[in-house]
Amino acid sequence: MTRTLTPTTTAGPHPRVTDIPHLDTPAPYVREVPSTDGHLRVELPSGHTAVCLTSYEDAKSLLLDRTASRESCNVDGGPSFMPTNWAPEVLINLDAPVHGVVREFVSHEFSARAMRDLEPTILELTGQALDDLERSDDPDLVRDVFRLVPAQVVCRLLGISTDHARTMNELGRRIQLARRDEVDLIVEAWQELYGWVQRLVAEDTDHDDSGLLAVYKRRATEPGFEAVDSTLIDGTVMGIVLGGDNNVATMLSKTLYAALADRRLYEAVVADPGLIPDLVEEILRLMPLGTPGSFPRELTRPLTTSSGVLPTGEIVYPHINAANRDPSVFPEPLEIRLDRPRGRHLQYGYGMHRCMGSALAQIELTTVIGAVVARYPHLALRGAPANVPWDFGTGLRRPAALPVTLGNGGEA
Numbered sequence: 001m002t003r004t005l006t007p008t009t010t011a012g013p014h015p016r017v018t019d020i021p022h023l024d025t026p027a028p029y030v031r032e033v034p035s036t037d038g039h040l041r042v043e044l045p046s047g048h049t050a051v052c053l054t055s056y057e058d059a060k061s062l063l064l065d066r067t068a069s070r071e072s073c074n075v076d077g078g079p080s081f082m083p084t085n086w087a088p089e090v091l092i093n094l095d096a097p098v099h100g101v102v103r104e105f106v107s108h109e110f111s112a113r114a115m116r117d118l119e120p121t122i123l124e125l126t127g128q129a130l131d132d133l134e135r136s137d138d139p140d141l142v143r144d145v146f147r148l149v150p151a152q153v154v155c156r157l158l159g160i161s162t163d164h165a166r167t168m169n170e171l172g173r174r175i176q177l178a179r180r181d182e183v184d185l186i187v188e189a190w191q192e193l194y195g196w197v198q199r200l201v202a203e204d205t206d207h208d209d210s211g212l213l214a215v216y217k218r219r220a221t222e223p224g225f226e227a228v229d230s231t232l233i234d235g236t237v238m239g240i241v242l243g244g245d246n247n248v249a250t251m252l253s254k255t256l257y258a259a260l261a262d263r264r265l266y267e268a269v270v271a272d273p274g275l276i277p278d279l280v281e282e283i284l285r286l287m288p289l290g291t292p293g294s295f296p297r298e299l300t301r302p303l304t305t306s307s308g309v310l311p312t313g314e315i316v317y318p319h320i321n322a323a324n325r326d327p328s329v330f331p332e333p334l335e336i337r338l339d340r341p342r343g344r345h346l347q348y349g350y351g352m353h354r355c356m357g358s359a360l361a362q363i364e365l366t367t368v369i370g371a372v373v374a375r376y377p378h379l380a381l382r383g384a385p386a387n388v389p390w391d392f393g394t395g396l397r398r399p400a401a402l403p404v405t406l407g408n409g410g411e412a
């Protein structure tokens with residue numbers, strides 16, 4: 001069924017991402033570099049020059065190339081948007097064939113079907129967080145709900161106490177903000193969080209017998225997974241902790257902020273909650289988690305693009321945020337339209353490194369936003385959108401707080 005968003009102002013039928021204060025994302029690179037072969041080249045914050053693929057088809061071609069190497073980029077002094085490397089054993093930094101073995105080892109529990117079973121847990125945790133929000137004198141959706149519930153869901157998944165959620169979230173936030181002037185802070189937070197993850201994997205004391213920690217430890221002893229040692233399990237769990245928590249918090253915050261900053265969006269989902277997946281989809285299409293939406297790769301064989309052939313050894317960046325605004329795929333790309341066909345954006349990546357947690361992210365985004373919309377049809381920002389404070393990090397860019405009035409009977 002085609003649904004249209006009814007305009008409530010004279011500004012045009014659809015909100016535009018560029019009209020909402022702070023929301024749009026600047027280019028993640030330092031500058032464009034002169035180039036003679038028809039490809040766009042850019043300078044990365046690490047100082048390296050990379051080819052930047054901006055069309056939908058070119059970005060997909062690179063993401064589909066199973067030989068393009070992440071491993072060779074994630075080295076000291078390697079091409080990167082981030083100010084530091086991440087552990088080589090984290091899934092996004094592994095190349096084939098080890099990547100395939102670890103992916104098979106880990107991803108069964110993240111299927112769409114498995115994630116649908118989580119819905120009651122997400123609803124329960126969201127309900128508790130909203131109860132607490134209502135008791136607060138200054139309700140803040142980011143602090144009280146969006147930075148808490150996804151972290152608690154990760155704890156439940158791993159089989160550990162939800163008491164760890166706040167600390168896990170704050171350490172992950174510091175790492176993913178990835179500000180170049182805060183390298184010491186990133187390293188310190190990484191060591192604390194990864195040290196904790198390594199202890200969880202090494203010891204049997206702090207987790208139950210049914211969560212992912214127990215499942216992965218058992219599976220590592222099964223035939224076919226001899227290559228998965230404790231270091232690879234550490235890296236896998238770290239990927240779940242980093243991605244499962246703050247990535248979802250970031251997209252929850254940006255989605256609700258966009259809807260409240262242009263109330264036509266909020267009113268549309270209140271009137272028809274069936275549009276919530278469309279709202280989630282559109283904000284995802286337009287918003288990477290930080291400034292870059294993906295990681296650079298090094299070509300280990302030539303890659304054919306719409307502008308020619310790139311040679312082995314070239315550093316290439318799939319610019320997902322530009323690809324998601326390719327007008328040949330998304331007409332009027334800057335418009336937030338709730339009537340676009342679903343399932344085409346590349347914000348979860350594509351190919352071998354496609355986001356392992358996308359089904360988890362989807363069920364959390366739609367369930368948490370659905371619970372908020374159902375409970376607070378008159379929810380509003382407490383103040384002008386331009387005054388909402390933001391975290392402007394490289395890996396994490398989102399409202400730092402969402403002070404709201406709940407509008408459900410006079411309280412807060």
Ligand code: HEM
Pocket residue numbers: 091092093103239240243244245247248251288289293294295296346347348349350352353354355356357358360361
């Ligand atoms: C809305 C939230 C999320 C977004 C937008 C997102 C986005 C992405 C993207 C774009 C990639 C691929 C990067 C590249 O190819 O350069 C990726 C990979 C990954 N994501 Fe997510 N992610 C989200 C949530 C999650 C969650 C909830 C988890 C928890 C399990 C997670 C875990 C991972 C892992 C482990 C990888 C690496 C996969 C691999 O290399 O095979 N992400 N994500």
